[in-house]
Amino acid sequence: MNGKAEPAGAVLVLGGARSGKSAFAERRIEEIGRPARYVATAEIWDEEMRERIARHRARRGPLWSTVEAPLDLVGALEEAPADMAILVDCLTLWLTNLMLAERDIGAESRRLTEWLSRPREARVFLVANEVGLGIVPDNALARAFRDHAGRLNQAVAAIATEVHFLAAGLPLRLKG
Amino acid sequence: MNGKAEPAGAVLVLGGARSGKSAFAERRIEEIGRPARYVATAEIWDEEMRERIARHRARRGPLWSTVEAPLDLVGALEEAPADMAILVDCLTLWLTNLMLAERDIGAESRRLTEWLSRPREARVFLVANEVGLGIVPDNALARAFRDHAGRLNQAVAAIATEVHFLAAGLPLRLKG
Amino acid sequence: MNGKAEPAGAVLVLGGARSGKSAFAERRIEEIGRPARYVATAEIWDEEMRERIARHRARRGPLWSTVEAPLDLVGALEEAPADMAILVDCLTLWLTNLMLAERDIGAESRRLTEWLSRPREARVFLVANEVGLGIVPDNALARAFRDHAGRLNQAVAAIATEVHFLAAGLPLRLKG
Numbered sequence: 312m313n314g315k316a317e318p319a320g321a322v323l324v325l326g327g328a329r330s331g332k333s334a335f336a337e338r339r340i341e342e343i344g345r346p347a348r349y350v351a352t353a354e355i356w357d358e359e360m361r362e363r364i365a366r367h368r369a370r371r372g373p374l375w376s377t378v379e380a381p382l383d384l385v386g387a388l389e390e391a392p393a394d395m396a397i398l399v400d401c402l403t404l405w406l407t408n409l410m411l412a413e414r415d416i417g418a419e420s421r422r423l424t425e426w427l428s429r430p431r432e433a434r435v436f437l438v439a440n441e442v443g444l445g446i447v448p449d450n451a452l453a454r455a456f457r458d459h460a461g462r463l464n465q466a467v468a469a470i471a472t473e474v475h476f477l478a479a480g481l482p483l484r485l486k487g
Numbered sequence: 488m489n490g491k492a493e494p495a496g497a498v499l500v501l502g503g504a505r506s507g508k509s510a511f512a513e514r515r516i517e518e519i520g521r522p523a524r525y526v527a528t529a530e531i532w533d534e535e536m537r538e539r540i541a542r543h544r545a546r547r548g549p550l551w552s553t554v555e556a557p558l559d560l561v562g563a564l565e566e567a568p569a570d571m572a573i574l575v576d577c578l579t580l581w582l583t584n585l586m587l588a589e590r591d592i593g594a595e596s597r598r599l600t601e602w603l604s605r606p607r608e609a610r611v612f613l614v615a616n617e618v619g620l621g622i623v624p625d626n627a628l629a630r631a632f633r634d635h636a637g638r639l640n641q642a643v644a645a646i647a648t649e650v651h652f653l654a655a656g657l658p659l660r661l662k663g
Numbered sequence: 664m665n666g667k668a669e670p671a672g673a674v675l676v677l678g679g680a681r682s683g684k685s686a687f688a689e690r691r692i693e694e695i696g697r698p699a700r701y702v703a704t705a706e707i708w709d710e711e712m713r714e715r716i717a718r719h720r721a722r723r724g725p726l727w728s729t730v731e732a733p734l735d736l737v738g739a740l741e742e743a744p745a746d747m748a749i750l751v752d753c754l755t756l757w758l759t760n761l762m763l764a765e766r767d768i769g770a771e772s773r774r775l776t777e778w779l780s781r782p783r784e785a786r787v788f789l790v791a792n793e794v795g796l797g798i799v800p801d802n803a804l805a806r807a808f809r810d811h812a813g814r815l816n817q818a819v820a821a822i823a824t825e826v827h828f829l830a831a832g833l834p835l836r837l838k839g
């Protein structure tokens with residue numbers, strides 16, 4: 312494997328619900344053809360989520376290994392070998408988990424962006440939801456969540472080498 | 488009329504509420520200059536909807552005929568002569584109607600995409616709302632609707648020859 | 664100062680919550696390097712809003728002066744010298760204020776677009792939220808707001824010389 316052929320860097324895949332973000336990132340990683348780590352930030356609370364994760368798992372090929380990281384995302388990233396592509400799915404669920412666990416969002420975000428800024432042999436794809444394009448939510452918690460999500464997306468986009476916006480399964484390149 | 492001059496195919500016009508989707512599709516059809524069929528999927532429940540449809544009707548020119556198809560969209564498409572341009576307005580209301588009537592969304596979606604995949608002399612424009620870019624809805628029905636809408640948009644986009652995303656009346660070409 | 668070097672015109676900066684709209688507009692004005700007027704349409708109701716405005720103020724440089732215009736936006740625009748760049752932040756809060764004060768939205772929108780259509784030496788940047796890309800709101804007032812916001816964005820975009828859509832701090836040029 313040759314790290315120079317596939318320059319390292321973070322790739323942010325942004326979009327709405329059911330916009331094809333995960334499938335786009337998975338296709339990109341399948342094209343690279345190297346071992347890949349799926350980092351799931353979902354906490355498997357209910358049947359709805361369990362089915363969604365099973366569908367995702369069935370779609371991915373034999374090169375993939377999976378870890379769950381509802382809170383300690385950076386810990387999971389550090390454990391992946393440097394020549395292994397990574398798919399983080401998704402940042403917005405991670406943020407939800409951090410808020411529910413009353414963690415320091417600013418500190419956790421900085422820890423993530425610092426890790427993403429370090430040189431690495433294989434790429435890291437990060438899926439995130441854009442959640443700020445609807446009507447202003449009624450309650451203060453949802454507004455705070457929306458603000459945190461927007462800031463996290465901006466912070467990751469600022470250091471990413473590529474950013475894509477997905478709609479109806481089609482990517483629009485915002486950066487890179 | 489010459490079918491070759493205007494190659495057939497589905498054109499998906501995606502966007503938010505009041506983003507100019509219908510007006511964009513209508514302008515495109517007016518430019519073609521051939522007879523056109525407006526397929527309205529709205530059920531005229533209340534005064535608000537009645538006024539909206541009347542405004543749409545007033546905006547369109549004399550080449551247009553209108554049919555209402557709240558549920559049997561493919562039936563309405565099959566009835567239109569093959570050399571007639573069609574505007575479906577809109578897929579998202581059709582999906583709402585299917586869910587309220589407890590129809591099989593997967594089967595109806597496949598029926599639509601199969602019809603859209605067949606060769607046809609004149610183009611079919613389909614307006615659809617992107618609804619997945621706000622905060623996750625509280626209730627499971629709204630989340631299911633959002634998932635269905637996203638999947639339907641992806642399925643139509645995959646077979647469309649052109650896809651446009653509208654914002655503030657301005658189109659952004661995603662495909663074609 | 665040379666008005667020809669920096670052609671006048673309205674620049675619409677559209678996007679979601681925390682998408683970097685204001686920062687983008689501020690950077691553009693800082694690059695121009697001439698005195699600038701920040702027209703805040705926020706009514707300072709609560710601590711949350713007060714903090715947001717203080718953060719905005721701290722980010723801007725010494726060339727800026729600030730006025731508050733929760734309702735009489737065009738009055739505030741008319742008072743700014745013609746060679747002064749203007750940042751209106753934001754149209755969507757202004758619309759909220761107009762609705763709460765039960766003003767005539769159509770008349771106020773026309774007053775704004777008429778003023779923006781006049782020749783002027785320095786540019787006017789207008790920040791606005793796209794709010795129509797989530798699930799249809801439950802209540803009629805929120806739906807009416809969404810419709811007004813979409814129409815206002817379309818009206819301003821139609822006369823603007825540039826329109827940008829921001830996501831995760833990255834601009835996508837829709838016009839100009």
